[in-house]
Amino acid sequence: xxxxxxxxxxxxxxxxxxxxxxxxxxxxxxxxxxxxxxxxxxxxxxxxxxxxxxxxxxxxxxxxxxxxxxxxxxxxxxxxxxxxxxxxxxxxxxxxxxxxxxxxxxxxxxxxxxxxxxxxxxxxxxxxxxxxxxxxxxxxxxxxxxxxxxxxxxxxxxxxxxxxxxxxxxxxxxxxxxxxxxxxxxxxxxxxxxxxxxxxxxxxxxxxxxxxxxxxxxxxxxxxxxxxxxxxxxxxxxxxxxxxxxxxxxxxxxxxxxxxxxxxxxxxxxxxxxxxxxxxxxxxxxxxxxxxxxxxxxxxxxxxxxxxxxxxxxxxxxxxxxxxxxxxxxxxxxxxxxxxxxxxxxxxxxxxxxxxxxxxxxxxxxxxxxxxxxxxxxxxxxxxxxxxxxxxxxxxxxxxxxxxxx
Amino acid sequence: xxxxxxxxxxxxxxxxxxxxxxxxxxxxxxxxxxxxxxxxxxxxxxxxxxxxxxxxxxxxxxxxxxxxxxxxxxxxxxxxxxxxxxxxxxxxxxxxxxxxxxxxxxxxxxxxxxxxxxxxxxxxxxxxxxxxxxxxxxxxxxxxxxxxxxxxxxxxxxxxxxxxxxxxxxxxxxxxxxxxxxxxxxxxxxxxxxxxxxxxxxxxxxxxxxxxxxxxxxxxxxxxxxxxxxxxxxxxxxxxxxxxxxxxxxxxxxxxxxxxxxxxxxxxxxxxxxxxxxxxxxxxxxxxxxxxxxxxxxxxxxxxxxxxxxxxxxxxxxxxxxxxxxxxxxxxxxxxxxxxxxxxxxxxxxxx
Ligand code: SF4
Ligand code: SF4
Numbered sequence: 163x164x165x166x167x168x169x170x171x172x173x174x175x176x177x178x179x180x181x182x183x184x185x186x187x188x189x190x191x192x193x194x195x196x197x198x199x200x201x202x203x204x205x206x207x208x209x210x211x212x213x214x215x216x217x218x219x220x221x222x223x224x225x226x227x228x229x230x231x232x233x234x235x236x237x238x239x240x241x242x243x244x245x246x247x248x249x250x251x252x253x254x255x256x257x258x259x260x261x262x263x264x265x266x267x268x269x270x271x272x273x274x275x276x277x278x279x280x281x282x283x284x285x286x287x288x289x290x291x292x293x294x295x296x297x298x299x300x301x302x303x304x305x306x307x308x309x310x311x312x313x314x315x316x317x318x319x320x321x322x323x324x325x326x327x328x329x330x331x332x333x334x335x336x337x338x339x340x341x342x343x344x345x346x347x348x349x350x351x352x353x354x355x356x357x358x359x360x361x362x363x364x365x366x367x368x369x370x371x372x373x374x375x376x377x378x379x380x381x382x383x384x385x386x387x388x389x390x391x392x393x394x395x396x397x398x399x400x401x402x403x404x405x406x407x408x409x410x411x412x413x414x415x416x417x418x419x420x421x422x423x424x425x426x427x428x429x430x431x432x433x434x435x436x437x438x439x440x441x442x443x444x445x446x447x448x449x450x451x452x453x454x455x456x457x458x459x460x461x462x463x464x465x466x467x468x469x470x471x472x473x474x475x476x477x478x479x480x481x482x483x484x485x486x487x488x489x490x491x492x493x494x495x496x497x498x499x500x501x502x503x504x505x506x507x508x509x510x511x512x513x514x515x516x517x518x519x520x521x522x523x524x525x526x527x528x529x530x531x532x533x534x535x536x537x538x539x540x541x542x543x544x545x546x547x548x549x550x551x552x553x554x555x556x557x558x559x560x561x562x563x564x565x566x567x568x
Numbered sequence: 569x570x571x572x573x574x575x576x577x578x579x580x581x582x583x584x585x586x587x588x589x590x591x592x593x594x595x596x597x598x599x600x601x602x603x604x605x606x607x608x609x610x611x612x613x614x615x616x617x618x619x620x621x622x623x624x625x626x627x628x629x630x631x632x633x634x635x636x637x638x639x640x641x642x643x644x645x646x647x648x649x650x651x652x653x654x655x656x657x658x659x660x661x662x663x664x665x666x667x668x669x670x671x672x673x674x675x676x677x678x679x680x681x682x683x684x685x686x687x688x689x690x691x692x693x694x695x696x697x698x699x700x701x702x703x704x705x706x707x708x709x710x711x712x713x714x715x716x717x718x719x720x721x722x723x724x725x726x727x728x729x730x731x732x733x734x735x736x737x738x739x740x741x742x743x744x745x746x747x748x749x750x751x752x753x754x755x756x757x758x759x760x761x762x763x764x765x766x767x768x769x770x771x772x773x774x775x776x777x778x779x780x781x782x783x784x785x786x787x788x789x790x791x792x793x794x795x796x797x798x799x800x801x802x803x804x805x806x807x808x809x810x811x812x813x814x815x816x817x818x819x820x821x822x823x824x825x826x827x828x829x830x831x832x833x834x835x836x837x838x839x840x841x842x843x844x845x846x847x848x849x850x851x852x853x854x855x856x857x858x859x860x861x862x863x864x865x866x867x868x869x870x871x872x873x874x875x876x877x878x879x880x881x882x883x884x885x886x887x888x889x890x891x892x893x894x895x896x897x898x899x900x901x902x903x904x905x906x907x908x909x910x911x912x913x914x915x916x917x918x919x920x
Binding site for chain 2 (some may be wrong): 307
């Protein structure tokens with residue numbers, strides 16, 4: 163089912179790009195690579211590793227492994243509108259309905275035999291305990307070996323060394339499963355690709371700060387988190403270049419992503435992954451543009467190709483969900499000021515203890531710089547009890563409040 | 569003799585208590601008990617485990633002794649958020665957050681050794697004097713004694729060799745983590761030396777109890793009133809808490825401490841990557857060894873580590889043919905009380 167879906171998606175997008183090669187196509191190129199990744203994962207032809215969110219995907223790709231964080235599956239199932247049956251299945255199998263929906267859907271899908279069986283798994287302790295638990299469960303279900311990367315909470319030298327040493331060990335673990343040692347040249351070139359993509363992504367994010375923004379609120383949704391999966395590849399560079407050129411042209415030609423942009427918003431943590439009317443409501447009715455997502459930023463320095471493990475460790479530790487809340491709030495405050503936002507929306511994804519658990523302190527933190535936050539209570543992958551009316555009313559009230567402040 | 573010193577709060581069974589003691593403080597476990605009003609959900613979120621929310625409620629409701637500081641462990645997301653919230657409501661109080669690897673391999677032990685050393689440095693600063701190796705060794709010996717005592721008493725109670733109710737054991741446990749260890753050991757010696765033949769015969773059905781935490785002594789009375797006789801537990805406020813440290817001078821005391829904490833019987837958050845789902849297997853072997861006719865799991869609501877592993881734990885019990893009753897609670901006696909009928913029915917079923 164999923165293989166066919168990704169294949170159809172891939173050929174559909176490829177055709178569209180071919181038909182109109184000169185029209186803006188950055189998002190299409192991005193979607194094409196997502197479809198290709200999906201097809202590789204589900205084709206049964208590649209060495210596959212299911213991973214945690216902060217695994218070093220560029221290193222794994224240099225080692226010839228198609229790797230992906232499992233939450234990707236949850237997001238895909240949500241976007242295709244098929245997630246309900248997998249969530250139901252997980253819940254009937256005994257998984258509590260209040261654990262993260264991404265994880266529930268992945269467990270449901272694996273239980274139904276619809277997740278590709280990996281060659282091995284790599285769990286990461288960041289961003290969440292739930293993620294670690296789901297990987298342990300999957301390793302048990304698939305009867306495949308598991309490697310655990312503990313991502314320390316701070317960026318001290320000791321922590322970076324600990325993680326770098328673990329990543330080095332992980333390389334040995336991967337070699338033992340693929341049967342081939344790491345090719346140092348391929349690794350170096352992957353790191354160089356990562357650094358090039360990083361520079362371009364930085365430019366993209368900088369361009370997006372323009373008032374009015376070249377993004378339309380949708381162009382960069384899920385971008386930062388999904389691009390992590392493509393790092394190390396030429397595709398990541400190509401996509402970032404396409405975005406950079408498109409955004410630069412929009413700014414230059416004064417053709418903003420959302421004509422008439424009225425309110426600039428920041429989206430905290432995950433977007434709602436299933437089709438829902440809130441996007442259109444924000445965009446069309448209120449001209450409220452999501453100009454920045456929390457994870458659309460570069461929090462790490464270029465990785466030194468002569469000391470890649472240290473750089474990869476620093477990168478994993480640097481994500482805003484890691485460490486204490488002050489660190490995350492500082493990050494959000496910086497983005498808020500940089501993008502000159504008027505307000506922020508926090509979906510408070512039900513089941514996410516690390517994220518929703520920070521709700522009150524994020525509120526306080528953004529209040530410090532005068533940014534109001536709308537806390538929605540929603541499961542971003544579970545459409546089954548999506549309270550459309552209630553959420554629309556809350557958004558309306560929030561926008562009215564922003565208008566009154568203007 | 570009393571050795572009462574300033575309290576240092578802690579909230580997780582992985583906290584290195586001997587270091588706190590060595591620094592001249594009394595470790596005080598902030599147990600999720602008491603009647604403080606529910607307020608934590610506003611700062612955190614209502615969907616966080618009641619263990620964490622209760623602890624924060626106690627801090628917000630000033631239902632705690634004066635603390636000179638508090639130590640948090642990175643045991644799960646909820647604990648991380650608790651550490652943040654604590655700092656928010658008590659910004660002037662000393663607090664420290666120690667990272668806690670989920671695995672116990674060589675790299676992790678060495679990293680965790682560093683984390684414990686970090687705690688020693690912080691405590692020395694708070695206290696205004698350095699901690700010596702002798703003090704650490706003394707702290708380890710002291711807590712080893714408490715572990716030995718609790719383990720001996722637990723075994724006696726569970727084997728029916730002491731006429732002490734399980735609820736009393738819980739009271740002792742709570743005292744051992746909230747008061748002076750020296751006073752506790754003195755009292756404990758007395759209790760152990762008393763010859764208490766088992767006069768009251770508990771006719772209850774033998775049951776193995778497991779989960780994360782169940783500190784309320786009355787909960788054990790309730791189980792008994794439902795016809796259960798708890799003959800072994802695997803709780804972090806019970807037999808999983810106290811494990812003696814093999815203090816190895818050559819290895820280094822702090823490393824020995826780190827190793828023994830990471831290698832103790834795992835709770836749901838701890839992973840053995842060579843054996844996914846190990847916790848289920850451990851629980852089965854404990855249930856079997858105990859001779860229980862069935863098992864009761866007491867799981868705290870919204871606890872990701874436990875809830876995510878529960879289906880595979882259930883499956884292990886199903887395969888082993890050991891009946892299992894799962895109670896989802898919020899750390900209060902009330903929530904267990906509400907499930908009294910289910911407990912009674914389960915015990916009745918085991919009796920047949
Ligand atoms: S939403 Fe939260 S709990 Fe779910 S995968 Fe992301 S960080 Fe983990
Ligand atoms: S392990 Fe479970 S009960 Fe303990 S603090 Fe974490 S979420 Fe709460």
